[in-house]
Amino acid sequence: MNSKMRVAILGATGTVGQKFITLLTDHPYFEVAELVASERSAGKRYVDACAWKQNTPIPGYIADMQVKSLEDTLDSPVLFSGLDSSVAGAAEERYARLGHVVISNSKNHRMEEDVPLVIPEINPDHLSLIAGQKWDGAIITNSNCSTMFLAMALAPLHETFGVEAVQVTTMQAISGAGYPGVASYDILGNIIPYIGGEEEKMEIESQKILGTLADGKVVDADFVVSAQCNRVPVVDGHTETVSFSLKKKASLEELRSVMAGFRGLPQELKLPSAPDHPILMMDDADRPQPSRDVWLEKGMATVVGRLRPCNVLDYRMVIMGHNTVRGAAGAAVLNAETMFRLGLFGDNPAEDYNTEELKRRAYALSTDGMRDVVCSK
Numbered sequence: 001m002n003s004k005m006r007v008a009i010l011g012a013t014g015t016v017g018q019k020f021i022t023l024l025t026d027h028p029y030f031e032v033a034e035l036v037a038s039e040r041s042a043g044k045r046y047v048d049a050c051a052w053k054q055n056t057p058i059p060g061y062i063a064d065m066q067v068k069s070l071e072d073t074l075d076s077p078v079l080f081s082g083l084d085s086s087v088a089g090a091a092e093e094r095y096a097r098l099g100h101v102v103i104s105n106s107k108n109h110r111m112e113e114d115v116p117l118v119i120p121e122i123n124p125d126h127l128s129l130i131a132g133q134k135w136d137g138a139i140i141t142n143s144n145c146s147t148m149f150l151a152m153a154l155a156p157l158h159e160t161f162g163v164e165a166v167q168v169t170t171m172q173a174i175s176g177a178g179y180p181g182v183a184s185y186d187i188l189g190n191i192i193p194y195i196g197g198e199e200e201k202m203e204i205e206s207q208k209i210l211g212t213l214a215d216g217k218v219v220d221a222d223f224v225v226s227a228q229c230n231r232v233p234v235v236d237g238h239t240e241t242v243s244f245s246l247k248k249k250a251s252l253e254e255l256r257s258v259m260a261g262f263r264g265l266p267q268e269l270k271l272p273s274a275p276d277h278p279i280l281m282m283d284d285a286d287r288p289q290p291s292r293d294v295w296l297e298k299g300m301a302t303v304v305g306r307l308r309p310c311n312v313l314d315y316r317m318v319i320m321g322h323n324t325v326r327g328a329a330g331a332a333v334l335n336a337e338t339m340f341r342l343g344l345f346g347d348n349p350a351e352d353y354n355t356e357e358l359k360r361r362a363y364a365l366s367t368d369g370m371r372d373v374v375c376s377k
């Protein structure tokens with residue numbers, strides 16, 4: 001391969017957009033070539049347009065880049081989207097129509113029948129849905145941030161024992177609300193027991209992710225989820241307490257073993273952003289804690305602790321993860337890395353990407369099966 005694939009970041013000035021920049025700097029497959037934000041930012045240098053909130057400085061090559069608007073023509077084939085959901089729906093669709101591959105974080109297209117909602121450790125085969133998309137390009141989505149950790153923790157349990165019912169209560173960090181997000185007056189020393197639309201998303205997204213493909217469609221997994229979502233005064237890291245029942249009886253040791261041993265395609269392919277342990281089990285009685293554990297596996301782990309029997313459902317546990325890394329930008333980057341290594345962007349993505357080949361190769365994923373594609377790499 002001669003060079004890296006050019007990518008653009010939509011919503012580059014936002015919380016998720018900034019995380020894309022940090023994760024894509026010095027990336028082995030992709031180079032950030034274009035930055036896009038609202039009319040408020042367009043035309044300005046990135047450093048002047050953005051309220052940078054990361055713990056590392058703005059990378060030098062990014063600081064002076066001129067921000068583009070959604071009206072501008074982009075020449076990067078792959079677009080990472082951290083757009084505000086008020087504009088993401090139409091903008092992402094327009095770019096897909098123009099032949100771009102949009103790897104989106106936003107909620108707008110997640111539940112559409114022909115749009116894959118992908119966590120590559122769980123359902124990389126769902127990428128084949130893009131073969132049937134109506135656009136020349138494609139839209140690929142990752143889940144809601146709270147759903148990410150729930151779906152990850154449930155995946156090995158569902159595969160081995162079958163999940164029947166789930167009750168989850170979230171304690172979500174303020175970075176999940178973007179910037180400036182929730183007013184300090186409202187959140188300091190407080191808990192807000194409502195996050196608009198969050199419970200509804202958590203109650204349906206996991207079933208699509210853990211669903212199976214049949215005749216080119218996803219058949220949702222058949223468990224029920226009841227979610228209660230709260231905003232708490234934590235900067236980064238969503239914590240969730242989960243009770244669940246299973247279809248088959250299982251011992252605590254069996255649960256522990258399937259969760260700790262869970263691995264997927266990103267680990268098999270040793271993708272640059274793949275955590276070695278997608279589920280990290282902790283034994284300490286008072287863990288996981290966001291301020292201590294959120295950066296484990298570079299923010300890409302789902303950390304699970306306090307796995308124990310439940311008096312109402314079968315078992316309960318506490319799960320936690322970095323909402324803007326594994327729950328947002330890192331999830332999208334891992335999706336793009338998976339597509340890259342599965343050959344969906346072509347054999348030499350920097351030079352020969354084209355939309356017809358993308359669709360053909362996506363279709364081949366469904367006919368040849370993931371194992372064949374993976375083994376041939």
Ligand SMILES: NC(=O)C1=CN([C@@H]2O[C@H](COP(=O)(O)OP(=O)(O)OC[C@H]3O[C@@H](n4cnc5c(N)ncnc54)[C@H](OP(=O)(O)O)[C@@H]3O)[C@@H](O)[C@H]2O)C=CC1
Binds near residue numbers: 017106144
């Ligand atoms: N924060 C998180 O943990 C997670 C967020 N998400 C989703 O990711 C997306 C981004 O979230 P987040 O980064 O937190 O939000 P922010 O509010 O921090 O950033 C929003 C971004 O969208 C841009 N934008 C806003 N309005 C327009 C417009 N009219 N035209 C073009 N660009 C516009 C902003 O540009 P400008 O600066 O110029 O206004 C900014 O770059 C949302 O859809 C969110 O739901 C998903 C999972 C987790």
Ligand SMILES: N[C@@H](CC(=O)OP(=O)(O)O)C(=O)O
Binds near residue numbers: 106144145195198201
């Ligand atoms: N709602 C989440 C973040 C988010 O934006 O989710 P979604 O991408 O599903 O809209 C939070 O507040 O923590």
